[in-house]
Amino acid sequence: MFRATLKSLLARKVRLILSGLAVVLGVMFVSGAFVLTDTLGRSFDSVFADGFSEIDVNVAAKPKVQVNEMEGEQTASPLPAAVVDRVKQVPGVASATGIVNADGARVIGRNGKVVTSFGPPQLGENWTGESELLKLREGRAPQAEDEIVINKSLATAAKVQVGQKVGVLTAFESKKREFTLVGIAGYSGDRDSIGGVNEVFFTTPVAQRLMLGEPDVFSSITVNAAGGVSDEALRDDVARTLGADFEVKTGEQVAADASASLKEGLSFFNKILLGFAAVALLVGTFLILNTFSIIVAQRTRELALMRAIGASGRQIIGSVVLEAIAVGLIASVLGLAAGIGVGALLAFLFGKLAGGLTLAGIGVPAAAVIGSFGVGLVITVVAALLPALRASRIPPIAAMQDVATPDRPLTKVTVAGSLVTGIGAVLLFLGLSGNAGGQTLATILGGVLFAFIGVALLTPLISRPVVSLLGAIFSWSVPGKLGRLNSGRNPRRTAITAAALMVGIALVTGVTVILDSAKGSLSALAQDTIKAELVIAGQQGGPRPPTFDPSVLDKAKALPGVQLVDGEYGDMARVDGEGTWVAVSSDPASLRQIFGAKPTAGDIDRIGPTQMLASSDTATSRGWSVGSTVKVQLTRGEARTYTVSGIYESSQLTNPVTLPPSAAKDFAIPQPIQGFIQLAPGTRVSDVQPQVEALLADSPEVSVADRDAFIKQQTSSLDGLLTMIQILLALAIVIAVLGIINTLALSVLERTRELGLLRAIGLRRSQTMGMITVEAVVISVFGALLGVAVGTGLGAAVVEALKDEGITDLILPWGQMGLFLGLAAIIGVVAAVLPAIRAARINVLGAIAHD
Amino acid sequence: MTATVGQHAQAAARANDVWKVYGSGEAQVIALRGVSAEFERGRFTAIMGPSGSGKSTLMHCLAGLDSVTRGTVAIGETTVTGLGDAGLTKLRRDKVGFIFQQFNLLPTLTAKENILLPLSIAGRKPDPAWYDTVIETVGLRDRLDHRPSQLSGGQQQRVACARALVSRPEVIFADEPTGNLDSRAGAEVLKFLRESVREHGQTIVMVTHDPTAAAYADRVVFLADGEIVSELIEPTADTVLDTMKKLDTPAEVGN
Structure with a gap:
């Protein structure tokens, strides 16, 4: 029987190639997703391991607000310069260096546009000298206030050379400031960047002022151990000395943590890709089912002959299933191989797009192999079961008859189809109406799957x-x-x-x-x-939204024909201990006049320095009413208590919490992200727009549009x-x-x-x-x-x-x-x-x- | 013997020194060895011979279904040899009709649609009077809306005959048309073919190995080993059988 199966398989290889191809494509998707995310994950590992390789122990202040990968970037709280001296006192410390390192240093290229990184941060740092990792390729270190060094890949992207004037936007200044480029730095191993990160090095005071917003603070402290002192022991000593307000980690830990948060995002990405693979495989299942059905129908006489000469129904099923296993196995191997190729190609493209991420070697994780074979085999065999069953029911007499089995009536399949479609509809209804008891997504997906299969059954x-x-x-x-x-x-x-x-x-x-x-x-x-009538905004190209110089708001307000100007700021804050999006409108009057907010309680037209407004939904869920006091911890600064002074009706355009304008300076991004300009009646948009455009000349990340x-x-x-x-x-x-x-x-x-x-x-x-x-x-x-x-x-x-x-x-x-x-x-x-x-x-x- | 049998000015189909060789070297098989023959208009000719004699090959070559190795074939005034696919298609469409052993009807079409298929493929309208005559002759008037699966073998073959007749081709080639039918249904089909020759002047060339079937023809041409070896005019089943027996004997002796 086995021999006969193999022979018949070989005889029909062309027919099976196409259905096998469907499995190959589906499996390719599965293994490609695993290979891609695995390769990127290990690349990030090595990027971070490299980035932190110079650090024995790292000291940072505890972040005031924990932010996960989906919500935005984590911003470290600054730590005072005095802490550096305290660390230096710890026995076993060879050196302790205060580091300024924050996202938001944006270099303006020769073409007048901000160089974007498409993902990796654009770090602004203080120059702390060359190291094993970081080397000057050209020029010298920054010494004066208006001097900078940038890394090679950034210099290439911006098309700037040593000696030229370069415009830079910084975390605390979204207005262009000119620096002289005095040096270009590269990294060990002849790399121009580490993982596509753009870096701008200032002198320490400039970095502190522009990247952290205040003098004499640092983002972190890099500690090097004296000879014979282990990183772990030093870490514990430093931690004991500094107390609970600081996070003290070894360089390896920092690298692993940083990498882990990125990998969280990657695994989410992996799940999405696998979802699409599932769709492809569902379609492939239909295809295999069909091919085997046709093959069984065409082989009716041959199978009947086998029955006539003594094969049992079970042997017939076995022979069809064996064929399916062979097809599934071959397709899985090919799909796995193709997936490795596709995964490697995508990883390569991703690396290029992300500004030259150095890829770790392409690896094939066990999950890719297991997933490929599991999925490829199971899908093929399951799809072939129905035709196999049908094959086993062919009567031996069919060998003698010329005509194939007549068309079976569609009643059974139609009843089954209606039933399955019905189940799908019920699941969808439950999922979408929110009655699925916590399994909403699974219920909806199940509903969609049942609906598809049901409709497929009804299709004849x-x-x-x-x-x-x-x-x-x-x-x-x-x-x-x-x-x-x-x-x-x-x-x-x-x-x-x-x-x-x-x-x-x-x-x-x-x-x-x-x-x-x-x-x-x-x-x-x-x-x-x-x-x-006019809006100031830009296209986001990395983790950080584009910002502009807040002084533009005042200058725009002074333009003839302008009635109201509002700048919008936002931050992920801890409000009464819960992560909440808070916003600032530079002119609170805009809430009503521009965004059409309607008060449901209190006064929403003005906000005192210790007052805040909330949306009706937020107020209800948190149990706030006018007069409630709320504790708000922003990304920077100390926690403050605000009194709810007004509540507005929730709509798509209102923020959960609106703070007074003075709060914006403690936001992770203390710059306006969007600006809204309302014109006086009768003023022509075309009259005002060019003037606002002129005001934005030094804020090249944004533009003004109607x-x-x-x-x-x-x-x-x-x-x-x-x-x-x-x-x-x-x-x-x-x-x-x-x-x-x-x-x-x-x-x-x-x-x-x-x-x-x-x-x-x-x-x-x-x-x-x-x-x-x-x-x-x-x-x-x-x-x-x-x-x-x-x-x-x-x-x-x-x-x-x-x-x-x-x-x-x-x-x-x-x-x-x-x-x-x-x-x-x-x-x-x-x-x-x-x-x-x-x-x-x-x-x-x-x-x-x-x- | 390269006999030129039945010389006639008005030949519907003509083979001139036709050779057909399959394979080469050791595996070479010569199916036709310089066959020359003419098939007159308005006559019913049967081609007979033992299996392997080349009778089917001769018919396939005459009909333009197979190419010849040497020599020429003509249908009416058209030289078939050397025609490309488009030319052959046009020839089959306009000048040739086929009747097969396996009926070969399209299962998706009704009897009437099957009959009219060659005309609709060619984009021609049937001559209503002729169509009526054909339907009348084959006696299928009450079966026209049935599909092939609802017809008996004999009825299916009559549909196939009607399909061949309705476009009034220069010549109809019939390949063992009664091979799949019982003797009564077979006789009906043969009678009907003979009628269409006698009454409507249709030319038919039929390949068969059944002497009874051959007896319906006006003339029988005998093939053996790829050559025309004999012929009978106005045959009967007995004369055909006799000739066949004679043909078999020398072949056996030769072996």
Whole structure:
């Protein structure tokens, strides 16, 4: 039996290649995701290990507010210079150096634009001399107030040379300040940067003032141990001396901690990639199921013969499953290999994009191997089980009959489909209405999965009317008519092939519906609510949002025709011990006049230096009312107590907590992120805009735009997200295309004699190809139609569920849907190319003699 | 013997010194050795011979389904030899009809659609009077909307015959048309073919190994070892059988 299985496998290798390819692609996604995140993780490890390699023990003040990777950057609290001397007193300390090191030093390149890093921080530091790691490549160390050294990759990106004047924006000064570039630094091993980080070195007092906002403070202290003193012992001694207010860690610990927080982000990224891999594999399952079904159908006589000569039903199942195992195994190996390649390529691209991250060697984590084989084998075998079962039920008598088993009625499959779809709908309803008891995401995903499988089961029933309707478009020509009839010939086969395409298209449509609705709702809200004709903002290119010089706000206020100017600041703070987003409006009057806030209690028009405002939602959940006192710890400075003086109605545009303008100086980013300018009635926007533009000459990170352009810019991040999701889902669609090719190729094989006959009675080659193409187009457009319908349903359900979150308008992307249908038609044509050529090349004589 | 049998000015199909060689070297098989033959218009010719005699190959070459190694083949005034795929397709579409042993109907189409398929592929309208005549002759009027799976073997073969007739081709090639039918259904199909020759002037060339079937023809051409060895005009089942027996004997002796 085993021998017979292998022989039959080899005989059908071409047919199995395509379905195997689907598994290969899915497995490639899985192993690629693991390889990519593993490689990046180890690269970050080595970057941080390098960055902290000069440090035996590191001393830092405890951060006032803990911020995780998703919320933003952690900003260290400054520690007074006196602590350096205290550390120096500790026995076993060879040296202790105060270090200034903070994100937000932005160099303006020769082209007048700020050099962005696309991810890694842009550090502003004090120059503490060369070391094993850091070496001057050209020039000398900064000595005067207006001198800086920058690292080589930054110098290259900014196109600046030693001796030139360079503009720099700093954490505490978003107005351009000019420095003379006196030196360019590089790193050991001839590297131009460490992990793409941009570094600007000032003299210590300048670094303190511009990066930390006050003199005589440091971000951290680097301690080197005297000979014979271990890092751990020194760490414990220093910690004991300094007390509980400080974090004292060995250099290794610091590196590991820094790396761990980045890896948290990576593992999230990994999960997302695996999610897309799951989609691809779901589609692949349909494809394998279909291929094995067709193969079993085509082998009916052969299998019946085996039964007739004594094979048991179990042996037949075994032989089909064995075939599946072989296919799954080969596909897993290929998929794993392809995944390693793709992972390495993506890691390489990521490294390039992130400004030259030096990649650790490409590794293959155990998870990639286990995941690949587990997924590849399980998927293939599960998908082949149903056809195997069917094969075992072939009666031996079928060996003697010419006609294959007649079409089975669709009742059973339809009942099952309705049931499964129903379960999916219930799960979706529970998940979306928030009744899933903490398992919301799992419930929703389960609902989507059930809905897909249910609809796939219902597809044979739907396919009859829809396919004949679709096909009617082509019926004007004979090949078109034949193609239409062929696509309606085996509803199950057509249905599964179309269902595979449905999954990808449905997800893309669903996501598009949700994001378009979100975008539309936000835009509409902003259009209706924001009463500012001009907005100052920039595009965020790294972890830090763009900022501008706050003095621009006052100068803009003084321009003729300007009525109200507001600068917006924000910070992640601890409010009564809980992480909360707090904001400052430089002019609190803007809350009402620009953002349309409505008071529900107290006074929201002014905020005293010890007062704060809260949104109604926040006030309710925290139990605040006017007069409540609240303790707020900002990123910098001491904790302060504020009294709630007013509460405004929550809307999409209001912040949970608004503090008085004086609080902004203790924010992690003490610079305004956005500015809103309201003009006096009758003032022309075009009169004021150029003047504001002139004011922003020294704040090149931002620009001034009218309100519509601003809204467009703000919602454009959603477009980027949508594009990314579409690209990732494209793989699922590619697999579905393979499915169409496969089905057609098998059909062509099955109908060799018929094709020969048609050619014999005068069908031209081009007409033969046309016939196959019509069949493919009908199947793919049918799949896309289903996908668009199911996707719209899913999207609409999610939008309905998010009504309270501010997605109020359901926007159906008709243009996109039309595009998908058009795309499906093209997919059909493309998928038909190979089978059509094959059909056209059929040797007429051979086909008719074919038995 | 390279016999030029049945010289006629109005030949519907003609083979001139046709050779067909498969393979090369040791594995070389010569299927046709310089066959020359003419098939007159309006006659029903049967090609007979033991299996391996080259009778099917001759028909395939005549119909343009297979290429010849040497020599020429013509249908009416068209030289088949040397035509490309487009030319062959056009030839099959306009001048040739086929009837196969396996019926070869499209399962997705009704009987009527199957019958009209060659015309619709060529984009031609059927001549209503002729169509009516054909349907009447094959006796399928009440079965026209049935699919092949709902028809008996004999009915399916009659549909296939109607399909070949309806476009009034220069010549119809029938390859063992009764091979898959019981004797009664076979007789019906053969009678009907003979009628279409006698009453409507259709030209038919039929390959068969069944002497009874061959007896329906006006003339029988015998092939052995790739050569035409004999012929009978106005054959009967008995004369055909006799000739066949004679053909078998020398071959056996030769071996």
